[in-house]
Amino acid sequence: MSLKDELEKMGRQQEEWAKAGRMGLTSDPFEAHGLGAELARLTEPVALRMPDLSPATLRIQRPEERAAESFMEGLRQRAESLESGLQENQEIQMFCYHGPENLRVLEVSMPSENVVSLRCLNADGEEAHVTGHMHSVTFSFLIHTIVPPEVKRPIGFNMPSEGE
Numbered sequence: 001m002s003l004k005d006e007l008e009k010m011g012r013q014q015e016e017w018a019k020a021g022r023m024g025l026t027s028d029p030f031e032a033h034g035l036g037a038e039l040a041r042l043t044e045p046v047a048l049r050m051p052d053l054s055p056a057t058l059r060i061q062r063p064e065e066r067a068a069e070s071f072m073e074g075l076r077q078r079a080e081s082l083e084s085g086l087q088e089n090q091e092i093q094m095f096c097y098h099g100p101e102n103l104r105v106l107e108v109s110m111p112s113e114n115v116v117s118l119r120c121l122n123a124d125g126e127e128a129h130v131t132g133h134m135h136s137v138t139f140s141f142l143i144h145t146i147v148p149p150e151v152k153r154p155i156g157f158n159m160p161s162e163g164e
Contacts, residue, residue: 062113068113075094076157078141079141079157096130104120104121105118105155106153106155111131115131116134117129
């Protein structure tokens with residue numbers, strides 16, 4: 001096919017598309033095949049597809065903050081996964097070993113990004129508080145069968161709220 005024939009063929013196609021548009025049919029071949037929205041999405045400027053990065057919606061965390069949240073979330077998830085298979089008369093108890101003492105952890109909090117504060121019970125049933133670096137504290141979990149009059153004591157996990 002000669003160049004002249006190809007140009008004439010392209011001209012006829014454009015005329016057909018224009019006529020289809022006047023008859024209420026689309027003149028856009030992408031629209032004719034339902035691809036108009038996809039084409040628009042692919043060709044829109046990248047800036048329009050970017051997420052909202054305004055200070056109100058964007059919160060940049062320091063690595064220490066992410067590590068603290070990850071540490072607490074890991075503890076919480078481990079306790080929840082162990083609790084999921086318990087019977088009604090069982091509970092998860094978390095322990096921390098501090099020197100020669102075996103302390104039952106009642107509550108874990110992080111007053112800063114790397115400091116862990118524990119509210120515990122010692123072997124005599126007295127309340128004890130332990131504070132240390134998050135990398136120096138080791139926990140273990142025990143499945144305990146509750147014998148009445150004992151009651152379940154859930155483990156508390158507390159992160160400092162924003163702005164504290």
